[in-house]
Every structure is written in C-alpha cells, then in structure tokens.
Amino acid sequence: MSGNKHHIGYGTYVIVWIALLAFTAITVTIAGVSLGRYTLFIALLIAAIKSALVINIFMHIKFDEPIFKIFLALSGTTILIIFVLTFVDILYR
Amino acid sequence: MSDHENVLDHKVHRDDVGAKMGMWLFLFTEVLLFGGMFLIYAVYRYQYPEQFHIAAMELNTNIGTLNTIILLTSSLTVALSIAALQKGNKLLSMIMLGTTIVLAVLFLVNKFFEWSTKFAHGIYPGSSILTSKPNGQILFFGLYYVMTGLHAIHVIIGMVILAFMLNFIKRNKVTTDNYVKLENSGLYWHLVDLIWIFLFPLFYLIQ
C-alpha cells in the first residue's frame, strides 16, 4: 500500500477541475478589462489559487506526510528570498 | 527498470513514502529551475513594461487558453487514473492514463502550430525582423521561446513516463497495491501543469 491511506473520490477531483476551469475563465475575462496596475497582481493571485488547488488536491499534499509540507514551504521560501534580494538590486540600481 | 531486482532490494523493505519523498525533492529542483527563469522574466518585465505589452500582443490568447484547458483536464485525468487504480479498476485507470497522453499530444500539436505561425511571421531568435525590434521585445520573445520550449520538453518527458506507466499497468507491474510509480509520475505531470498555470497569464494575458 502506498504511504497515504486517504483516497480521494472521483467527485472531488471533478469539482476541483471545474473550479480550475472557472478560474481560467475569470482570469481570461479579467485580462480583457483594463485594471491598470492591478492586472498583473490579480492574474498572479488567480494563478496562485489555481496552483494551491492542484498542489493540495491533485498532488495530495494536504493528505500526505506533514514533512512534505515543510519541504514545500522551504522551497517556496527559497524562491521568495531569491526574488526579494535580486529586486533589492533591480529596484534601487 | 524493475526487471532485475537486485540482491539489495529484496532485503530492503519497500518504502513508498521514501519514494514519494524523493519525487517531491526532485520536483522542488524543477520548481527552482523554472523559478530562476521567472526571476529573469520579472526583472526584464520590470525594466521594459511597455515593450512587454506590445510584444505580448503578438501571442494568440485563444491558443493559450485552449492549451490551459487541455493541460488542466489532463491533470484531472491523471488524478482519476490513480484514483481508479486505488479502487482496483484497472481498465478505467488505463483509459484515463491514455486520455492524459492524448491530451498531451494535443497540447504539443497546438504548441507546434503556435510556434510555426510565429516563425512564419519571422519572429524567431536571431531573425532580422526580431533583431530589428526594440530590446524589450527581443527579450520577451527570447524568454517566450525558452520558457515555453523548456515547458514543452517537460511535457514530452512526462508523456514518455506516462506511456511507460500505461505499459506497467497493463503488465501488472503497477497494481492496486503497488502504485507509487504511477503516483510519482502523476506528481510530475501535475508539476508540468503547475508551471503552465503561471506561464499562461505571464505570456498570454498581458495585453
């Protein structure tokens, strides 16, 4: 048996898939509207929500070993650090 | 791979959590690989905001959206394939996996047409049309080709892996109570999807 005994039903997956498609629709629609400087922010926010859905449900991280979440946080933090410190240069050059 | 079980393997117990842990760690390296490219993208977009907008106009949002839908759906089918195998439904699992592969091919076909239109318009690295454009646009297309290209390579690799899995399921090498290989392949496939979730708005939705 695989490590995690928590099996997700077909229904959940389909619901998540519908949500993902809905968010895609939203983000495409919003891109057509001019929101000025918020466009990028909203697009990224939606992308983040979508990826949270994929990671949590499709990739099971919600139900897997807790240590995987810590690992995930670690790599997320790393990327954040790289971005922040690089932009300290780019923004103030 | 699993044909020759070596001497060690039958003494060491099977460790599915360990296998998945290894896969997750590998996925992080992929995330950081693309993270580096997203960083470059962010810097250049910050430096050339207008040029990026103008250049992005050239991209076809419809194809982008279509490909997004295709990939999201393929993510669903691969998840369903795992769920089916967990429930012992080998046939459904194989059908779903097959669908995933078909969707992956569709994605690539789309991509191919998208790129070839660009090429037909003379927009490709080093072309005279592209090099005569302002710097910001050269960079945009440079990143566009490299990032979507590298993503496409991941799609191809994913496809090959999934095809192997299909074969494994068929030959009962991957079964209801030994499916960690399928799970790991699924994880990889979801990662390909994840990356696209970010590529899509950053390239196709900035007009």
Place this chain on the structure above:
Amino acid sequence: MDNSSGVLPVEQVKKSFYQESTNKYTGIGAWLLTKDHKRIGLMYMYAIISFFVVGAIIGLLMRLELLSPGGKLFSAQTYNSLFTLHGVIMIFLFIIPGIPAIFGNFFLPIQIGARDVAFPRLNLLSWYVYITGAILALTSLFLPGGPIDTGWTFYIPYSVRSGTNVSLALFAAFVLGFSSILTGINFVTTVHRLRGKGMTFFKMPLFVWATYATAWIQIIATPVIAITILLVIIERAFGVGIFDPALGGDPILFQHLFWIYSHPAVYIMILPAMGVVSEIIPTFSRRTIFGYKQIAYSSLAIAFIGYLVWGHHMFSSGQSDLSNMIFSLLTFLVALPSGVKIFNWVATMYKGSIDPQPPFLWVMSFIVLFSIGGLTGLVLGSLATDIHLTDTYFVVAHFHYVMFGGTGTIFIAAMHYWFPKMFGKMYNIKCANVAVVLYFIGFNMLYFPKFIMGYMGMPRRYYNYLPMYTPYQRISTYGSWILVGTIFFIIGYFVYAYYRGKKATSNPWGGVTLEWHIQSPPIMENFETLPVITHDPYDFSQLKEMKNE
C-alpha cells in the same frame, strides 16, 4: 556489549564488501554495476582524486609560468585556458562533490545504522552522470575551438562572445550539477527514511547533520545554476536574447543567478568538512562534543544564511548601493554560526585527553588555515576594503585558504581518519606526521605571499607581472613545489598502505560512532543485524564496552 549496536564480537570474521558482489558480476563489473554505497563511494574517490591531481598539475604549471616575469612559458591565451580549467576542475570536479560523494556515500548510511542509501540505483546513476560530466569537460579541451578561457565564473558578455568551446564546458557543468542534485535527493531521503532503531535526529553524528544540510543546499541551489548555464548555452546556440547586453540583456542579472548558486556552493564545500571536524575532534579528545545541538543547528543556520549572501561577490559589479550594504551586512552574519562551531570545537578539546594522531593534526592545520581564510574573508566582506582588493591576488589567496586550506585539508584529514575503516589497512603514521608539517609549510609559502601581492595591487588572472612582485612570486612558486610534492607523497603512502600496510583493527582511533562498531573493511550491507541505538553519538563510555566485545 549487549547487541545494541549490532556489533561483530570478533574481528574479521565475515567477508568484507570487497569480497562479495551485489550483482551477478565479478571483477570490474562488480564495481561498475554495483549498487553498494561503499563501492560507489570508492569509485567516486578514485575519480575525484584523479581529477584533483590533474587540477594540481595545472596549478603547478601556472606557478611555473609565474616563476619569473616576462611570460616565457605560455602565451596569454594559454594561461587564460589554464586558470579556467584549473578553476573548473577544482570547483566542479573536486571540491563540490569531494567530501559528500566519497565520505558521505561511504559513511552516512553506516553512521545512521542503515544498510544502504534510500535509492541505491540512483546513487550509481549519479556516479555515471558525474563521470559523463567530467568526460565532457575534458573533451572540450581537445575539440577545435580550443579550451574555454572565460574563467570558471563564465561571466557574460564574454562567455557568449568567446570562440572557445564554452558551450560544451558549460554543458559539462550542467551535467555535473545534475549529479550533485541526485546525490542531494538521495541523502535527504536516506536521512529521513532509513535511520536505524533509536537513531533520532539528535542522536545522529554531526557529520550526518552536516551532510544533510549540504544535501539541502544541493537540492535548492543547484537548479538555479543549471538553468543559468542552460540559458547561456541556448543564447550561444540560437542567438536568443537573454543576458547579452547587445540584445538588451542584463549581464548583472547573470551574475546574480550565477552567485545564487555559487555562493551556497561554497557551503556545499565547507559544511561537510566541518562535519568531519566535528567527528575527528571528539574522537581524539576522548570527550563528548561540546554543544552538540548548537553545532547541529549551526549547520542548518549556515546553510540558510549562506543562501542570502551571494551579492558579496558583486560589490564592484554595478549592482545597487542598497544591495551592497544589505549583502555586506548579511555576510557578516555568517560569521556567527561559523564562530559557534569553532568555539564548540575548542571547548571540546579543553581538558580532553588529546591524542595527537595524524587526523587530529590535519584538523589543527585546518583550523589555522581556515581561520586565516575566514578572517581575510571579513576584509573582503566589508565594502570599502573590497573595492581596493577585488580581483587581485588577495582574493586568490583568500579562496585558496578557505577552499583548499579549509575543505581540501579536511578532505585529506578525512582520508587519514577513515582510511583504516575503508580499506582495513593502516598507513605509516610517521610519514603522515611529516606530511602535515610539509603541507603546512608549502601551503603558506604558496599562498601567503599572494595576500601581500594582492594588497600591493597584483591583479588575478594575469600571466605576467611587474618585476616588483618577483620575490613574492618566487616564494609562491617554491611553495607550490613543496605542496604538490607533499600531495604526491601522501598519495604514495596511502597506495603503499593499501598494498603493503599493516592490518588495521576495527577501531584504531577509539571512535564511538557506528562505523567503528563494525569490522574494517565493513561487510556487505554494513551490519549483521541492524543496530539499535541507545547511546548519544559521542558517548565515550561506550568504549569500555566495545573493548570487551
């Protein structure tokens, strides 16, 4: 002793792993297709030491060129290739994989009470990937176009313009990075999944902690260089605009990405070395390590802070002043966890009953050399002085003191410490003692004058120099003869010991971590019965029980 450590009661009763094969092959096939972590570790050892010798000979040649001013031996272009090759070989083929791939592979599973690493097959693959990378790197020397001449840092824009075989060499570095990543994944998973019964995280030997922290850096830093290198290759091949300023690219961005990896890589080099020191010092002081947890945590802290300081390689690159200040500040922070380690080591020795065997002496010379390297690092870490000293011999001296004097010395120390365990033979202690002294003298003669020359203004990467530097360059070259001579001497007595050495007992130094509980050389799969760990890692009260076995 009760069987709580899975100990073999009598010496050498079982066949060692040399005498058994993990597969159906014997002879060379038993090695090249093995999945045994010990054999793979040894295969790394032979490869890595060979490359080290090549790198050292190139270093020797450069020093020969610099014996007198005038550039008589090589042309400027040849010298460019020489220092690039030397740098690439030493960094990517020797010092980064060095300790983790050899000693990590061999001892990490043993020290946590496991039979092997988590993914033995992947482990073998990593070795092949490493060899492939190395072969690619060497191929790039001989193909038309000529050996790469960009310096090991591959800075843009020269690396997209240079007509030499840059792409192939870059690809080699990419492949080597891949090997490093795979090893990292393997070790992290091993530590999480395969610790023996009772082996909690805080019972792990400090070498395991250090290798674990290193493995994490390998996982989260290497991909960044991989993509950067790949982008340069793509840029060269297809003229895609990414970094090339002629196409609007930002060369400083390349430097960011390069150092986002290459600075943490410095910790990939030094952390495992510090782990080895934390093994050797307690063993030869017969005292439990002082501040076990602090040392363990400081490894993680160094790994973490080490990720935040890459910008200190770029003080004069034209990055923003704010970055300069932030990176400078963060750089000083790394001194804290490093200091924690040094103080704990010293405190461990305090009132210990010190047994000055060769491994311990090597560690002593490490502490001196590494401290010189570290302290001069502070000089370079502060903005004002760095502007004066950057790209001079001062920097060359500094990084040789940290990398070679630090990690390189500990590499040799680890050889002396674990040689009897790995091969079951003992080398000649007297030779080893002489070697330490010669090494120390040669090293300082070779590199210390470079500090002075750098301070006077001698730039790095030049094949020629003004006559005013002649005396210092002379001393430096003489030093290189002593140093490289000593290295050959060391290799010599190891090889001799391998064939003719006296049999080593299973625990010649009186160590107590798990590898000293099993026979030398270890049996296939390390333990007869998997050990149950009850003691703290450096609990020397075990020694008495072990003697009775």
